[in-house]
Amino acid sequence: MTVPIIRDIDTARAGILRRMPLDDDAATTTAVAGIIAGVRQRGDAALREYTQRFDGVDRATLEIPRERWAAAAADLDPALRHALLLAIGEIRRFHERQLRNSWVEFSVEGALGQLVRPLDRVGLYVPGGAAPLPSSLIHAAVPARVAGVREIVVCSPPQRSTGEPAEVVMAAAHLAGVDRLFAVGGAQAIAALAYGTESVPRVETIAGPGNRYVIQAMRLVYGTVGIVSLPGPTETLIIADHTASPRAVAADLLAQAEHVEASAILLTPDPVLAEQVQVEVERQLATLPSPNAQAARDAVTRRGGIVIVPDLATAFMLANDYGPEHLCLLVADPWSYVGMVRNAGGIFLGEESFEVLGDYVAGPSHIMPTEGTARYASPVNVDSFRKIISLVGLNRSGLNRIGPAAMRLAEAEGLVAHAAAVKVRFESADTDGRE
Structure with a gap:
């Protein structure tokens, strides 16, 4: 059996x-590092060269015009269009339940709180080889849109037969309301999203599945750009x-x-x-x-x-x-x-x-943690495309209560300038008459 x-x-x-x-194949790492360096150094020229080498496609321009996505969506089989729209609606409805708001709590000691802010621009990678995955596009784009992301950029490899991403991927891009679509795949797409080129804008974070070259590229650019997950x-x-x-x-x-x-x-x-x-x-x-x-x-x-x-x-x-x-x-x-x-x-x-x-x-998004990372990681969700900014607005009453503890902790760590920044506040109060 x-x-x-x-x-x-x-x-x-x-x-x-x-x-x-997790895979740390030396040959893959070396190859991907070379591709990333090429994109950083030569921008669009490197992208066109890699697209010709790996995908067999020679493109003068890398971006796919928006009207081309609309045409793909219009030509889509009606049953498939209905299925995509149904999925988009269900994914949106689920992720709208995840939204959380900024908050500020005021007290006699001042205020503390947090601002919840969407990322300005995110990049989504959509595989397009033997099995193009429009579902991966909508399972990342819809949570990003619900999160309030200003600009969603998609990279998907061109098909050898057409020189464009798969028709169904372009249709999904239109139906999901992404902002820009590029016919770029592989590790070179991740490098372009991380560092930017003449055509491809630099993003704040990248999400989406891919082959081992794509995932290794995500590992190597992490820190320069946020990586939502490394889906194996x-x-x-x-x-x-x-x-x-x-x-x-x-x-x-x-x-x-x-x-x-x-x-x-x-x-x-x-x-x-x-x-x-x-x-x-x-x-x-x-x-x-x-x-x-x-x-x-x-x-x-x-x-x-x-x-x-x-x-x-x-x-x-x-x-x-x-x-x-x-x-x-x-x-x-x-x-x-x-x-x-x-x-x-x-x-x-x-x-x-x-x-x-x-x-x-x-x-729920189908982009979920693999390789045992579910021990600490989550599926793609609204918070994958948002960040939190802390608010600290204490007054003299708050300073009087917690300032001495901050000064003592700074002294324990040997950070004398930190301690002095607290001390000067109390000295100023003594000299200017503040209580």
Whole structure:
């Protein structure tokens, strides 16, 4: 059988549930660093050269005119247009619930508070190779727009056949209301967004998935620009019990497995279900077209599997240690287990609330933490595109109460000028008659 069944937890921990360090391939790093340097030094000329070399496209201008996106949207299949608009509406509705306001609290000692401000300009990367992803565009652009970002810039690689980003990506850009779209892909797109060129404006932060060159470029430019996340290959972990449908479990495993280098794992205390799912995965694999079938077979064979656990409590313990991007609960009364989840990008509850809905239309962004980063990271959301500015407006009463403690702490750290800045306030009060 293609998907292995693992009956020993220690074996699973050492194998498919083992988190490896994030990719630090020296050859990739060297290649990406060279591309970034080229873009910094030569701007648009380097972008055109890399686009010709890597995408086989020779473009005189890199930006796609807005009227071209509108034409792509107008020519879109009506059912696909409806699906995109439905998704945009659901994503907007979900993220509008996340909005938080600036606040100021006044007291007899003055005021403290915070300003919540949207970023001025953000960059979104949208893959466009074998599988263009308009869904990734809307799952980043809509939260950014809800956040109040002034300008949203999208980079997506050109198709060799047309010299432009995929038609559906251009249509999605129009429907989602982004501001500028460039036919630039790969590490060179990340460099252009981070440093700016004659055509591509410099942004404050970058979001979106990509291949290992794109992700390594994000690592290397971080600090110069904000990076929302480093999304690696997609992953799903399913916890299922005897009530689950083997057919549905297998379908959910394969739905993620068809992505290149994905991982798909099932944890179950039911040996009968494990064997049924194993058979069902094999049956459904036979129905997939190429190359999807090969990618899915490779994923479930090399990076996936079925782990038989003694009970559901153990399953949740393993899941929390693993920190999956997608945690799918195909169990009786899944809501009763939500409190047991500490680490996951998203939780999908029940067979009618499966992960593919989250990929497209459920509402939360599908750009979620991978590689175990769900231990500390969140999906793309409104706060990914906002910043907080602290407000400190204390008066003499507040200074009198907390100033001496600030001075003492500064002295303990050996920062005499810090301490003096407090002391001078009290000396000034003594000489100018202030109480």
